[in-house]
Amino acid sequence: MKDASSKPDIGASYRQSKRELFVMIGAWVVTGLWVLGYNSQAAYGAETEGPVKMLFGLPRWTVIGWLLPLLLANAFTIWFCLRFMQDEPMEELPEDE
């Protein structure tokens, strides 16, 4: 990670922020495909299946289509914040502040 105490390079900071933006949007897309893709079948078909299918006492689709992606999304968030997101030197405040 960069030295947070050095002078800010606004251009480099902007480009790095843009890279991080694309990775975050990618993570959102993958999560969406999983949650909505899986549940479009599992949750929307659950009512016609007869007795409710369960896992850990919860409807099965909520565990596979919600809880599991939540755990993985949290793991990804931790990796992203600790490994991928770069520290940047903070801008000085203007004189009138």
Next chain:
Amino acid sequence: MTVTEFILASSAGNAALISFALYMVVVFVLAGLANREQSGKSFLNEYFLGSRNLGMWAFAFTYAATSASGGSFMGFPSLIYTHGWVMALWIGGYIIVPLVAIGLIAKRLNQVARKSGSITVPELLRKRLGSDTVGTVATVLLVFFQFFFLLAQFKAGAKIMTTLLGDVAVYQSAVALVDQFTAPIPWVGAAEADYLLCLLVFAVSVVAYTAWGGFRAVVWTDMMQGVIMGLGVVILLGLALTQVGDLGKATEELSRQVPPRDGNATLIRAESAEPKTLAKGVWLELPAEEKRQPFIRLTQPVTFQAGQSAVTNVSVLEVRTSLQNERELKAIRAQITESDINATALSVKGYDYGDDKPGVYVSAPGPKAGSATGFLPIMLAISFFCFWPFAGAAQPSYMARQMAFKDIPTLRHSIIFVALYFSLIYFPLIIIFTCGRVLLPGWEMDADRVMPEMATFLTSEAGVPWLAGLLVAAPFAAVMSSVDSFLLLVSGSVVRDVYQRKNPTASEAQMKKVTYWTTVGVGALAMLAMLNPPQFLQDLIVFGSGGLGASFLMPVILALYWPKLTPRATVAGMLSGGGTMALFYLIGYLLNGKFSAYELLSLHPFIWSVLVSALVMMAVARGSKPVDADLVEKYFGEQNAR
């Protein structure tokens, strides 16, 4: 009184009053300390952004607490209770909200705000694009949509207090006094006296401590409120799981439930010379059917006059419980107190989707009274998956916090904290309130009150009624932490972006005076507007947050990441986004006769609004005068300015 005496002697009501009073004392102490911190610092920078030095705990808690508003602790439980497990899909976007909603713009926003010396979002847009018009349009849209959000929180705060203090003798006397005083006043008298009193107390307290302590008080109280919310959910989850016994059995009972039916009935009693009043919520048992046991619940008080044996046209809710649902049957029968009253001439209407259909509470799209396609058709689920992360990213109240953290490590650690915090709040809430359908049936009659009712019920059943005070403080804390932030945001916009622009030489003393009075004025207006509130809290919240998201998402993202954005395109983007949102709600109102969104192709208006905003901005930017090259270089660097 010692703690032991307090615990032993108190009823749920008195304990709630004491817990509430203690809580308010702490809030005001924090506000006082924050007020002392203001001395010797730039008033506006300290009052609205806490001098931009929020550390990890402060930033993370204030973000999480502001986000988990009255919607999370009142509207959301009410929706879970009414529609069941499909709410997991409704809130599916929250799986990734902390990363996207904070990470998307926080780093750039903080840097650009520092570089420009901006305190508010309209100010940031104005300075980034070098246009006063951009700032003015942003201020108008922010105040308009944020005000709707504020209104919903005022209603939630008052509703929680009515339940919290319902059993307290002093409170009941005060309610009777308010009723006597306000009943003859037109419009004001139409509101229920208990709601009116609580609305007044809530509004005065929150406005007072916000105005007194400013942003730092809001952040400090948010931290305390965040802890209370987290603790509240964990305790509620423990109590709900203990009392339901076996989560699997509760889910099975839920899967056999069918939605209730609304309608009316005639109530009959044996001849009697005594008058008799049945309170709202009274249960009556009807003759059993082959597989179900029907009950009715009164949704309004009913009075038999002396000698009167029948009352016609009584509003009721019919709940048809499966004979296999032992826990639910037991819960209802335990509440039946009237055995000499019978109901006849029952005329009820079922939900348009889910009537007499077991399984609807454990599957999608979930039951719904007013729609044949259910609560959450798949297209709407897709909409909400987009809505929560992106509308969340574009909320000016969150942006204000993103301008205030002190450095990037604070941001990185806060995102992780918020992700874990939200995971411990939202999924447990769904478990708690789906269990609530089994433990506390029949609350569809006033679903917005299910959270405090559950807290009171669970703690009483567990033999710890004094704990209700802490549990109900959780949603109350959630509401307060949102209201104080929104108040500050609206007053900040008015003071910084309107008053100071017109009076650039105003002294610090004048600015202080204007700031305090603006905060008080905004709070008073919100209170007046909420004297007769609409039924569903969540509709107002979604409109307010959706409107803000639609107005600011694309303009702010492009202002931060696209050097070629022009002032004219920004104005067009804000107006077309916010305007499209308002238009869809207007169409919804005209079609449905109530405050609701028109969902073109089953997509939430937020999606259409953001699409329209993005397309309009791209088109207008191509044909309008580019922004000053110096400004681009200032915010994007020399290399990117070319």
